[in-house]
Amino acid sequence: MTLLQLHEPGETPLPHEGDQELAVGIDLGTTNSVVAMSTSGKPEVLRDAEGRGLVPSVVAYASEGPVVGVEAQARLVDAPDSVVSSVKRLMGRGAADVKALAGTLPYKLDAAEGGMVRLLVGDKRLTPVEISAEILRAVKAQAEHHLGREVTRAVVTVPAYFDDAARLATKDAAKLAGLEVLRLVNEPTAAALAYGLDKEAEGVYAVYDLGGGTFDISILRLEKGVFQVLSTGGDAALGGDDFDHAIAEHWLADRQGELGREPITAGEVKQTLKSARAAKEALTTRAAGDFPVMLRGKTTLHRLTRETLDTLIRPWIDKTIRIARQVIDDARLDLAEIKGVVLVGGSTRVPQVRHAVEGLFGTKPLADIDPDEVVALGAALQAEALTVGSDTLLLDVLPLSLGLETMGGLTEKVIDRNTPIPVAKAQEFTTYQDGQGAMLIHVVQGEREAVADCRSLARFVLAGIPPMVAGAARIRVTFQVDADGLLTVSASEKTTGVEQRVEVKPSYGLSEDEMARMLEESMIHARTDMERRLLVENRVEARRVLLALEAALAADAGLLDAGEGDRIEEARRRLGAAIEGEDRDLIKAAVERLEEAARPFAERRMDRAIRAGLAGHSIDEFKGDPGGCLAPDPEDKS
Amino acid sequence: MPAAEPFCPTCKAVQPPGQADHFVRLGFDRIYDLDPKTVETRYFELQRRLHPDRFAMKSPKERALSQAQATSLNEAYETLMDPLARAVYLLRLSGIETGGDGRTIDDPALLMEAMEMREALAEAQAPAAVDAVVGRARAEAETCRARLSRDFAAADLAAAKKDTLRLTYLDKLIEDARARRLNVA
Numbered sequence: 001m002t003l004l005q006l007h008e009p010g011e012t013p014l015p016h017e018g019d020q021e022l023a024v025g026i027d028l029g030t031t032n033s034v035v036a037m038s039t040s041g042k043p044e045v046l047r048d049a050e051g052r053g054l055v056p057s058v059v060a061y062a063s064e065g066p067v068v069g070v071e072a073q074a075r076l077v078d079a080p081d082s083v084v085s086s087v088k089r090l091m092g093r094g095a096a097d098v099k100a101l102a103g104t105l106p107y108k109l110d111a112a113e114g115g116m117v118r119l120l121v122g123d124k125r126l127t128p129v130e131i132s133a134e135i136l137r138a139v140k141a142q143a144e145h146h147l148g149r150e151v152t153r154a155v156v157t158v159p160a161y162f163d164d165a166a167r168l169a170t171k172d173a174a175k176l177a178g179l180e181v182l183r184l185v186n187e188p189t190a191a192a193l194a195y196g197l198d199k200e201a202e203g204v205y206a207v208y209d210l211g212g213g214t215f216d217i218s219i220l221r222l223e224k225g226v227f228q229v230l231s232t233g234g235d236a237a238l239g240g241d242d243f244d245h246a247i248a249e250h251w252l253a254d255r256q257g258e259l260g261r262e263p264i265t266a267g268e269v270k271q272t273l274k275s276a277r278a279a280k281e282a283l284t285t286r287a288a289g290d291f292p293v294m295l296r297g298k299t300t301l302h303r304l305t306r307e308t309l310d311t312l313i314r315p316w317i318d319k320t321i322r323i324a325r326q327v328i329d330d331a332r333l334d335l336a337e338i339k340g341v342v343l344v345g346g347s348t349r350v351p352q353v354r355h356a357v358e359g360l361f362g363t364k365p366l367a368d369i370d371p372d373e374v375v376a377l378g379a380a381l382q383a384e385a386l387t388v389g390s391d392t393l394l395l396d397v398l399p400l401s402l403g404l405e406t407m408g409g410l411t412e413k414v415i416d417r418n419t420p421i422p423v424a425k426a427q428e429f430t431t432y433q434d435g436q437g438a439m440l441i442h443v444v445q446g447e448r449e450a451v452a453d454c455r456s457l458a459r460f461v462l463a464g465i466p467p468m469v470a471g472a473a474r475i476r477v478t479f480q481v482d483a484d485g486l487l488t489v490s491a492s493e494k495t496t497g498v499e500q501r502v503e504v505k506p507s508y509g510l511s512e513d514e515m516a517r518m519l520e521e522s523m524i525h526a527r528t529d530m531e532r533r534l535l536v537e538n539r540v541e542a543r544r545v546l547l548a549l550e551a552a553l554a555a556d557a558g559l560l561d562a563g564e565g566d567r568i569e570e571a572r573r574r575l576g577a578a579i580e581g582e583d584r585d586l587i588k589a590a591v592e593r594l595e596e597a598a599r600p601f602a603e604r605r606m607d608r609a610i611r612a613g614l615a616g617h618s619i620d621e622f623k624g625d626p627g628g629c630l631a632p633d634p635e636d637k638s
Numbered sequence: 639m640p641a642a643e644p645f646c647p648t649c650k651a652v653q654p655p656g657q658a659d660h661f662v663r664l665g666f667d668r669i670y671d672l673d674p675k676t677v678e679t680r681y682f683e684l685q686r687r688l689h690p691d692r693f694a695m696k697s698p699k700e701r702a703l704s705q706a707q708a709t710s711l712n713e714a715y716e717t718l719m720d721p722l723a724r725a726v727y728l729l730r731l732s733g734i735e736t737g738g739d740g741r742t743i744d745d746p747a748l749l750m751e752a753m754e755m756r757e758a759l760a761e762a763q764a765p766a767a768v769d770a771v772v773g774r775a776r777a778e779a780e781t782c783r784a785r786l787s788r789d790f791a792a793a794d795l796a797a798a799k800k801d802t803l804r805l806t807y808l809d810k811l812i813e814d815a816r817a818r819r820l821n822v823a
Contacts, residue, residue, distance in 0.1 A: 182694045226682045329816065386694035393686050420712040422690065422705050482705055483690040 021387045023153035023182055024143050025190070025379025028132065028170065030088040030239060031212030031346065033057050034376035035139040037147065043194065043380035045373050046146040049540045054372055055142065058085040059134045061121050064582070065532075068138035076274070080267045081108075082122045087135075089213050089237060090128040091173075092166030093117050094456070116169075129169050133176035140177055145537065154179045155383040157375050159214045160186035161234035163400055163445050163455050164487045171484070182386045184484040187211075188218035189229060189394055190378030191344040194369055197222050203339035204230070206328070208357050208365070209375075210320060211345035213239040217324045219331040219338070227394045231418045233327035238316055240280070240347035246312040247276035251293045251302045258296060268295055279304050284349050310352045317356050324360060330418060335361065343367040344374055396421050402479055402487060405442035405451045407432065414479050417447065421485060426478040428494075435467040439475060443489055462491045531584075538584040542575055542591050549598060552605060559604045564597075571597040644688055644707055652688065652703045660714035660727060670728060670790035674719055681715040721783050722809055725790075725802045732795055736802050745800060752807050759815055768819040772812055779808040 024046070027034045032054040036045045045053040052070070060072035060083045067075070076083050095110070095117045110118035110125055118125050136156075143151045156179075158170050167184055174181045188207030197205055202223050209216040216234035220227060252264070252272060271294050279291040288305040328335060341357060343365045348354065357365050369377065385392055398421050403413040406429075414427050431439065439462045446454030465473050474494040481487050549572065557565075575590040646653055661668045664680045686692075688707040693700050717723045726736050755771060762768045782805045789798035 183691060223682075226686070326820070329820075386691055391686075393682070393689055394691060395685060395689070420716065422709045423712050424709045480709070483708070 022147070022149065022151060023155065023383035023387045024140075024151055025376050025381070025383045026136065026139055026154050026156045026174075026179075027187070027190070027373075027376035027379060028088065028136065028139075028156055028158075028173075029057055029211060029375075030086050030214055030241070031057055032372060033135050033139050034373055035143045036373070036376040036380035037143065038377075038380040038384040041381070041384070043377040043384075045376060046143045048142050048145075049536070055135070055139055056085075057088065057135050058083060059087070059131050060084075061124055061126075066134045068135055076270050077267065080270050084119060084121055084126075084131050086213050086241060087119070087128045087131045090117055090119070091132065092163060092169040093128070094165075129173045129176065132170070132173035136174055136177035136179060140179060141532075152178065152180055153182055153383070153387070155183050155185055155379045155386065156181050157187045157190050157379045158184050159209075159211075159216045159234060159236060160188055160218050160229070160232035160399055161214070161216055161236050162485075164402075164457055164485065165455070166236070167485050171486070181484075182383060184486075185379055185382050185394065186216075186218065186229065186232065186396060186399075187375045188216055188232070188342075188344065189220065189227060189396070190375045190382065191342050192220050192222070192227065192378065193381045193392070193394075194374045194378035195342055195366055197342070204331075204333060204337055206324070206338050206341040206361065207344060208320070208324065208341055208348065209234075209344035210347040210353060211239050212347070213237065213241050215239055215320050215323065216344075217320070217327050219327060219333065225391045225393065227392060228420075229395065229397045230333070231327050231331035232397065232399050233323050233330065235319065235323060238319060239345070240277075240350075242316050243280055243309075243313045243347065243350070244273050244276040246316075247279055247304065247309070248272040250304075250308070250312055251276070251291075252295075254302060255293065255295055255300065258298075264295075280309065280350065283309050284351060306351070313350070313352065317353055320353075321356055321360055339363075341365045342374075344371050346372045396483065396485065398423065398481055398485060400445045400455075401447055402443070402445050402457075402481070403454070404429070404477060405444060409451045411444055411446070411449060411451050411454055414477070415481065421481045422483050424478060424480045426476050429475045429477060430471045431465065431468065431473045431475075432470050434470050436470065436473070437465050437467065438463040439465060441477060441489070441491055443479075443487070457487065458489065460489075460491075462493070465493050466496045468495070535582065535584045535587075538587045538591075539579050542579050542587050545591055545594060546572065546575060549594070552598075552602070556601075556605055556608075559608070560601060564601060567597045568594070568601065644684065652693070652700050652707060654703055655707045655710035658710075659731060660717045663710060663714040664718060666718070668728065668731060670724060671787055672718055672724065677715065677718050681711060684711055721786065722802070722805050725786050725798065725805065728790060729795065729799060729802060734795060734799055736799060736806065745803065748800075748804055748807065752811075755811055759811065759818060762818065763822060765819055765822055768815055768822060772815045772819075775808050775811050775815070779805060779812065782808060 022037075024035050024037045025043070027036075034045060034053055034055070036043050038044070047053045048055075055069045056073050058069065058072040058076070060067045060075040060079070062075065062079075062082065072083055073085075076085075093116075108120040110120055116127050116129070118127055119131065121131075140151055140154075154174065156170060156174055158167055162170070170184060171181050188209050191207050191209065192205060197220075204219060204221050207216070207218045207220065209218075214234065214236055215238040216232070218232040219230045221230050222228075248269070275291050275293055279289060282289050282291075283304065283306055286306075288303065290301040290303050292299050293302055325335075328338065338361060340363060341361045343354070343357065348357070348365075348367065348371050354365065354367075382394065384390070397418045398415055399417060401413050401417040402415045403411040404427065406412045412427065415423055415425050429439070441460055441462055442451070442456065443458045444451055444454040445457050448454050462475060465475070472495065475491060476494055477489065477491045479487060479489055549568070553560075553568075560568075571590070571594040575587070575594050578587045578590040581587075644653060644655075645651065655663075659668075664677060664684070666672060666677075685708060688704055688711060690701060690704045690708055693704040696704075717727050729736055755775060759768065759771045762771055782801050786798060786801045786805065789795075789801055
């Protein structure tokens with residue numbers, strides 16, 4: 001038995017009993033993802049070593065493996081074809097769904113028919129689930145690095161408007177990333193939680209969430225610590241990205257003439273969009289500006305004023321206001337009954353968006369919490385509530401009606417949207433031909449009458465119906481929706497007493513085999529992920545040593561012996577080079593070398609400190625770690 | 639039917655929801671006149687203890703039972719909160735069916751009224767005209783609910799059935815009018 005376990009510095013110790021309770025909140029966003037954790041009701045964003053809380057939801061498939069976040073974004077310019085962004089828009093989408101979007105999306109799609117959509121990235125053929133799992137692995141690693149322990153549980157947020165397939169895809173992505181999803185929480189609900197509305201306020205609130213790629217509006221009622229989602233709506237393909245596109249198209253129209261017959265390249269599009277985004281962000285505080293567009297190797301400056309921006313983006317903002325009115329109407333409420341409105345999503349920083357929201361609700365929106373972080377903070381609170389316990393209760397509703405296809409391609413609704421979940425409902429159907437032995441059951445989600453206008457979730461055949469005259473069989477189809485909004489359908493034939501049950505998985509979900517293969521691959525990934533994390537940790541440690549040394553040299557260069565400075569400088573240069581590389585053993589060796597070279601200098605500083613202490617100062621003023629840390633403690637007041 | 643205890647009195651573990659009717663589940667007598675506030679308070683109180691979020695860290699079996707309990711509670715809540723659903727349910731408990739496919743209106747007065755209001759709605763071309771139809775339908779529905787309250791109190795189930803059918807049709811009209819209003823706006 002091991003009595004004492006030793007760990008490499010920075011290595012994660014094995015989880016122990018106390019860690020069982022640990023769970024984080026993750027906002028898996030279209031543009032950025034954020035991870036947070038709450039302790040004693042105080043949620044905090046878990047940032048990276050550089051203090052950044054937002055992880056761009058961008059994945060680059062480099063030769064050495066997938067890279068996520070800022071590093072992936074940096075590759076957009078050099079290798080745009082290997083970089084995927086905004087993949088959330090494709091979550092739970094089938095190949096047929098996105099056909100209409102082909103050409104408008106910044107990535108290549110596999111033309112194969114049926115099943116889940118696949119992206120062609122470099123030489124890979126990837127599902128949105130796998131790409132999202134990559135993002136989740138990165139935020140998981142960031143959380144683990146920050147907390148110094150393993151994270152295996154999470155509350156993950158989804159747009160309230162996400163359908164069954166998209167929710168399942170999100171849950172599958174988390175599973176691939178090695179995370180157990182305790183609950184999928186709707187983003188607007190998480191935001192309201194972050195504002196503590198569950199504790200202080202009673203009444204009806206709206207949450208207006210305009211992110212990079214999705215718009216959501218939810219009406220929540222808060223009473224006695226119960227959070228009830230009264231109604232919810234939105235558009236899964238409307239967001240700040242659309243603003244960027246509008247701006248980019250406006251500029252490209254200016255330079256239309258130069259393009260000639262040559263089509264615009266993916267790289268040029270991405271560049272222009274990047275500039276458009278920067279322009280949009282700049283105009284939140286400024287009235288106008290000039291922004292660069294690089295086309296055919298030539299850069300021109302384009303003027304954009306607040307007025308032009310307002311005109312360009314107005315159609316989308318108007319659409320959000322229309323949807324908001326509809327959702328308020330769905331909740332059977334008047335605008336006047338809504339006590340307040342919470343702003344979520346980076347796009348609510350756009351002044352015109354704020355004006356429009358304020359105009360609709362007639363009240364100043366709540367916006368003190370960073371709109372990019374508020375959802376993750378709320379998810380963290382819910383993660384704590386689920387693991388530690390809480391008085392707050394989230395009661396959600398079904399975002400979109402669920403139904404079945406009936407004769408003539410029409411939808412028969414089985415569960416109406418905005419029904420509180422979990423819910424189970426059954427509907428009876430019969431055969432329409434004598435001796436009909438099988439029946440096709442087609443499950444759809446959406447509000448429209450025609451099946452073709454709804455989202456097809458699953459098709460399955462209920463076989464083995466005993467021969468009977470038309471209309472005699474009684475086929476009972478049961479829909480069960482759990483608290484996450486995920487659907488299970490079962491069907492049985494009742495008259496003969498023979499029960500046949502079929503469990504369905506959405507047609508756009510992953511098959512068991514695919515999931516197994518991906519999980520296996522993720523095991524291999526887990527090793528490289530671990531390697532990468534250790535590398536990052538070694539770099540951080542090395543930078544800390546370098547900074548400490550710099551501070552010490554700046555303070556006490558006079559204590560250096562002849563030639564000592566050069567030796568330290570040489571070791572310092574080697575370490576600098578090693579940090580740039582990928583070899584963590586080399587970094588470790590270089591750190592040791594530098595510490596060795598600087599040791600006499602460090603000892604002299606220590607001696608002097610002790611002498612100063614004997615001369616009447618307190619030793620505490622000079623505290624430091626003689627083994628390695630060469631710099632005075634930054635907290636030290638001396 | 640005895641009330642289904644959601645938790646085992648001995649081991650405190652969550653139990654299956656059982657076959658209790660919606661009134662029993664939320665602790666009411668089988669009556670039409672229920673105070674929505676009280677229904678809500680009891681529903682919230684039970685969901686607080688039974689919702690799957692309270693069992694996130696428990697065994698799969700307990701999680702499944704809590705989901706079944708929360709599902710039954712939601713169904714009871716939806717039924718008892720809505721005056722029409724409540725009336726339909728009360729009648730069903732007495733063996734009188736009011737819903738189902740292929741139902742025809744056998745009340746000539748209701749038939750006439752229905753056709754007349756449908757026409758008025760179809761002809762309404764401006765939001766104000768739709769609102770006028772809705773206003774009338776809402777007032778009728780209000781009267782209908784007051785009558786239902788008297789019918790059930792007097793145990794006049796035949797009258798209750800008639801008023802329930804009328805309310806079914808009025809609620810449907812108000813619902814359709816909402817869609818119509820969005821179209822003309």
